[in-house]
Amino acid sequence: MQVGERYAKLLEVASESSSEKRRVLLNEITDLFFDSHENHSPLETKLFGDLISKVAYELDTEVRKELAHRFSGGEAPRTLAVMMANDEEIGIAGPILRRSTSLTQDDLIRVVETRGHAHQMVVTQRPDVGEQLSDALVSHGNDLVVASLVGNQTAKVSDETFDRIVDRAANNPDLHRPIAERKVISPEHLNRLYTIVEGPMRREILERNSEFTEEEVERAMRRAQTRVAIVNGTLPADFEAVHKEFLKEKATNAVNRAMLPSIWRNQETTKFMIAFGDFTGLDYFQAALLFEKRDIDTMAMVCRAANFERALFVTIAVLVLGNDGMGQAQVLGNMYNDVPPEAAQRALRFLRLRANVSAQAA
Numbered sequence: 001m002q003v004g005e006r007y008a009k010l011l012e013v014a015s016e017s018s019s020e021k022r023r024v025l026l027n028e029i030t031d032l033f034f035d036s037h038e039n040h041s042p043l044e045t046k047l048f049g050d051l052i053s054k055v056a057y058e059l060d061t062e063v064r065k066e067l068a069h070r071f072s073g074g075e076a077p078r079t080l081a082v083m084m085a086n087d088e089e090i091g092i093a094g095p096i097l098r099r100s101t102s103l104t105q106d107d108l109i110r111v112v113e114t115r116g117h118a119h120q121m122v123v124t125q126r127p128d129v130g131e132q133l134s135d136a137l138v139s140h141g142n143d144l145v146v147a148s149l150v151g152n153q154t155a156k157v158s159d160e161t162f163d164r165i166v167d168r169a170a171n172n173p174d175l176h177r178p179i180a181e182r183k184v185i186s187p188e189h190l191n192r193l194y195t196i197v198e199g200p201m202r203r204e205i206l207e208r209n210s211e212f213t214e215e216e217v218e219r220a221m222r223r224a225q226t227r228v229a230i231v232n233g234t235l236p237a238d239f240e241a242v243h244k245e246f247l248k249e250k251a252t253n254a255v256n257r258a259m260l261p262s263i264w265r266n267q268e269t270t271k272f273m274i275a276f277g278d279f280t281g282l283d284y285f286q287a288a289l290l291f292e293k294r295d296i297d298t299m300a301m302v303c304r305a306a307n308f309e310r311a312l313f314v315t316i317a318v319l320v321l322g323n324d325g326m327g328q329a330q331v332l333g334n335m336y337n338d339v340p341p342e343a344a345q346r347a348l349r350f351l352r353l354r355a356n357v358s359a360q361a362a
Contacts, residue, residue, distance in 0.1 A: 068094075235284065245271075305344035305348035
């Protein structure tokens with residue numbers, strides 16, 4: 001069929017007043033498009049898209065759903081694809097959003113910005129999600145949308161966008177697993193996740209640290225140093241005096257890590273946090289938060305990475321746990337032994353970043 005005849009067929013569809021006849025003609029012309037779409041000129045394809053869009057949106061929802069499924073597998077006239085992708089009915093928009101190759105990244109960004117979470121969720125499942133589209137999904141989507149995006153291993157996500165994803169993970173445990181299982185993730189983001197999650201997932205993260213090359217770790221460290229924020233906090237009133245005295249004692253070897261349990265027992269809290277931070281490379285606020293939360297998992301990782309003796313870690317952990325630590329020495333010792341030393345040292349490097357940046361800013 002020549003261009004003129006195909007165009008005449010399109011006009012016949014557009015001018016037919018009977019809904020049922022229009023539906024039949026619509027199917028016929030759609031069949032015709034698929035049978036000869038490789039021979040269509042750009043102009044003919046545009047004419048088809050313009051007219052088919054007009055006809056389809058004058059018929060009922062079921063007709064548009066059928067049309068969407070027929071065009072979902074590949075390239076559709078752009079006018080038609082954009083119109084269906086923006087349809088409020090997800091049964092129509094979904095098939096096009098998920099698979100159509102006619103939509104550009106800008107088309108998809110506009111859908112993400114103007115439609116709801118159902119449309120956004122479908123977009124996250126595409127195989128060609130680019131960085132700008134990922135950024136739009138994180139900006140406009142809820143946590144379920146973000147989790148689906150992270151779970152799409154082919155989606156490209158910039159470091160800046162992933163910063164925001166990890167920030168959201170601090171308040172939503174549903175994001176923890178997708179982030180931890182993402183194949184393409186920087187050491188920085190994985191180790192930030194370590195400070196958020198609890199339990200077995202921390203072990204998984206430590207084990208994944210061994211997968212990164214030293215070059216990847218160094219690159220992530222350099223980036224982290226440019227973005228890490230110093231957490232503002234109120235130092236205890238005696239901090240300055242105690243810190244000054246601690247430095248004097250350290251200079252004369254009058255204090256060492258083996259004395260940490262005694263300092264704790266003497267209830268010299270400020271001195272303990274300063275000393276523990278100094279012996280591990282953490283800052284005061286990091287050390288204080290660690291003990292305030294009684295985060296034994298991270299404590300084991302930090303002590304292991306700083307080469308604390310096993311018995312010293314166990315003693316500190318028992319003191320921190322109080323009554324809950326009675327009779328737990330063996331369990332705590334096994335926890336310490338189970339921490340992979342090299343992975344712990346890599347994780348600790350990221351925990352130390354804030355301390356280093358704080359010192360530079362002081």
